[in-house]
Amino acid sequence: MxxxxxxxxxxxxxxxxxxxxxxxxxxxxxxxxxxxxxxxxxxxxxxxxxxxxxxxxxxxxxxVFPAGAATELPDTGSLAGDVREMVRRTVAVLTTPAARAALPGLVAEMAADRALHAALLERFSDVLSRGLSERLAAAVARGEVRPAVSAADVVEAMAGMTFLALITRADGLDDAWVDRTAEFITKGLRA
Missing domain, CATH: 1.10.10.60 (Homeodomain-like)
Structure with missing residues (x-):
């Protein structure tokens, strides 16, 4: 001790x-x-x-990205519901004024400094490596998800689509966008 x-x-x-x-x-x-x-x-x-x-x-x-309730994995009882809730939470976090102000600078610094990139992403490693990976493994065992899908794939799809939409869409990201994006990701995961 x-x-x-x-x-x-x-x-x-x-x-x-x-x-x-x-x-x-x-x-x-x-x-x-x-x-x-x-x-x-x-x-x-x-x-x-x-x-x-x-x-x-x-x-x-x-x-800007506090670990807490927003980063806990949802359990809605279905893969589609879980994905939709994860997309909704991603949108909620990335659309705050602080996140909008911070993202360009953070992305630039993380791209230029691999050690910083690794250190910042380490904060969420338990959610990704343990929680989401376990959830995906269970979905694979049930035949709902393709075996090749990783937790990193799911996170990159959600965060990447949301980040790009924030940059390119002037009309914002509403519930209809969340629904369409969640359906798109869910279909891409299916076995």
């Missing part, structure tokens, strides 16, 4: 930093966002932020 030395971390700082990051993203965008500005808005110091996160991209990723 390892004992922590020093004062325990104040969880309120984490909450304040993540909230300040979301607020500032909506105001300034990703490119003009600085760790210094986040610290000032959160009422803390840059060193306090850097003790918790290695850099701006890490803070932004955690603030």
């Amino acid at each position: 390892t004992a922590e030395i020093g004062r325990p971390r104040d969880g309120r700082i984490d909450v304040a930093v993540l909230r300040a990051t979301v607020d500032l993203l909506a105001e300034t965008g990703y490119a003009d966002l600085t760790v210094d500005a986040i610290a000032r808005r959160a009422g803390t110091s840059k060193p306090a932020i850097y003790r918790r996160w290695p850099g701006k991209a890490h803070v932004v990723h955690e603030a």
Whole structure:
């Protein structure tokens, strides 16, 4: 057992930093966002932020894409229902003002820095590698899904289609878009 030395971390700082990051993203965008500005808005110091996160991209990723109820796998009782709910949640997360402001900068940084890319995606590895992979394996065993489909394939289809639609569609992503996209992905998964 390892004992922590020093004062325990104040969880309120984490909450304040993540909230300040979301607020500032909506105001300034990703490119003009600085760790210094986040610290000032959160009422803390840059060193306090850097003790918790290695850099701006890490803070932004955690603030914009929090692990929680939205990242838990749905269980609607059917593959089609689960896919629709995953698409709906993807749209809900990617259409927030903070996500819209952060995505171009995060994507650019992740494309240029493979270590950053791996570190940021690691936050959701349990959902992908364990949860979704297990769900797909069970669907394969029932004959609902082709054996070659991976969790990464499903996530890339959902996130990729949603991200591209956000860029190309001026009319937004409504429930009809969610339904069509979920049906398209579900049909692509079927055995």
